[in-house]
Amino acid sequence: MQRLARSLTTLSKRLVSPQPTIETSFSQQHVFVTRTTPSVKELAANAPLLHKPSQQTVKLTEEQIAELRRLRSQDPETWSIKRLAAKFNCSPLFVSISAPLSKEARAKLEARRSTGSETVLGYKKRIIAENRKRRRALW
Structure with missing residues (x-):
């Protein structure tokens, strides 16, 4: 008997819905359970990220862009796109657009x-x- 009662309590714990519920009793024998749907804000707060958070890049001044172009045109082998992107803390795409060969x-x-x-x-x-x-x- 205790075993049956223990299995029923574990079963009822497993059947608990993660959604919030509202229980309305009509009589002592009947209970009407309604589940409320979570709002969009609740869903968005609990949803996993779609993309990794990106680092904010620094906006370069006109002098820095001129320096970037000068270095790239002076010696493109030494000052590769990746090296310039690391030096000026910007993306390689920005370097390739702003200082093309x-x-x-x-x-x-x-x-x-x-x-x-x-x-x-x-x-x-x-x-x-x-x-x-x-x-x-x-x-």
């Missing part, structure tokens, strides 16, 4: 990068890469 400087960087990777590529991949360069030149 000239076409000649970009071609030089790509030529230096491609010389090391061409020795690794096989015959077919090298042909495919050369064809891709030709198509890009036609843009």
Whole structure:
């Protein structure tokens, strides 16, 4: 008998709804239970974050942007996009938009990068890469 009573109490604890309820009794035998829906504010407060909170970036002044452009145009190998973004505490996208490389400087960087990777590529991949360069030149 005690075992049955214990199992009923644990069962009733498991069946408790996490939503707030309103109990209205009509007589001593009948109880009407209604569940209230949580409001939008309650749902939003308990909902998990969709994205990680981002860090606030510092807005750069005109002098800092001019310095960023000067460093990038002076020596693009030393002052890469990532390094400038770390120095000025801004995003790499902002650096690439505010201080783009000239076409000649970009071609030089790509030529230096491609010389090391061409020795690794096989015959077919090298042909495919050369064809891709030709198509890009036609843009």
